[in-house]
Amino acid sequence: MQNLIQVAGIKDRREAQMLLKIGVDWLGFPFRLPVHKEDISEAAAAAIIASLEPPHAGVLITYLADPREILQLCQKLGTGKVQLHGEIALSQLHQLKEIAPQLFVIKSLIVKPGNFAHLRSQVKQFGSLVDAFITDTHDPRTGADGATGKTHDWSVSRRLVAISSRPIILAGGLNPANVRSAILQVRPAGVDVHTGVEDASGRKDARKAAAFVAEARAAFTLAGSSEWASR
Structure with a gap:
């Protein structure tokens, strides 16, 4: 599969079909959020996910940390991919992989001023338990991690890409005007x-x-990025 493009916050089937038609790979569905409101019902999201054919996929984006709650929601939505956007303990990730070894797990790395050392530690700690990482932006005004419309220090993401054994997806304030320069600077997998x-x-x-x-x-073509390895 070519480098990944994911669009999050899908509101209905028409929106999903439009995005797939223009070349989006994965659709993200945020649920159980402490800050943002949900865009769609769980039943409607499940219906959209059920209609997708590989390599297209629906991804649960959630702040849940309890392994069984995460698995139950994935099963309810009918997805085998989850993006963990909140704090989660190493022991909880171990348990999640034990009860759901085939689940594709993406772990967020929230970039804040001066926290590279913490993120580097997370990459090393969690690398064997996740399939990918996603770097995103923290908004101190709202407390939101992601869906902020704001970029972060891309040099931090670039350094994380260089040391990570797992693919890294870049998020945070991306738009048509800046995504090219972001990819060329960071060299993410998606x-x-x-x-x-x-x-x-x-x-x-x-x-x-x-x-x-x-x-x-x-x-991605200019960067000569390697293809996204997905399962």
Whole structure:
């Protein structure tokens, strides 16, 4: 599979179909969130995920940390991929892999000023228990981790890419205007966008999404990025 493009915050089937048609790979569905409201019902998300055919996939994005709750929600949605966006203990990840060894796990790395040493430690600690990492932005004003519409220090993400044994997805404030430079600087295995391809009403805009995909694909080609290894 070519380098990954994920769009998060899908609101309905029509939006999902539009994104797939223009070349998006994975669709992200945030649930059980401490800050943001959910975009769609769990039943509607499950219906969209059930309609997807490989290599397309739906990804649960959640702040849940209890392994059994994570697995139960994945089963309810019918997805084998989860993005863990909140704090989770090493012991909890061990347990999750024990009860769901085939689950594709993406662990967030939230970039804040001066926390590279902490993120480097997480990459080393969690690397054997996850399938990928995703770097994202913390907004101190709202307390949100992700879906902030704000970029972070890309040099931190670049350094994490250099030391990680797992693929790293870049997120945080990406949009059609900056995704090319972000990829060329960071050299991630994939990119994730949420608010950067939305219109004023908060819905995904087809022109913005198409421009984002085109810019991302062009940048991956220029960067000579290796293909995303997915299962």
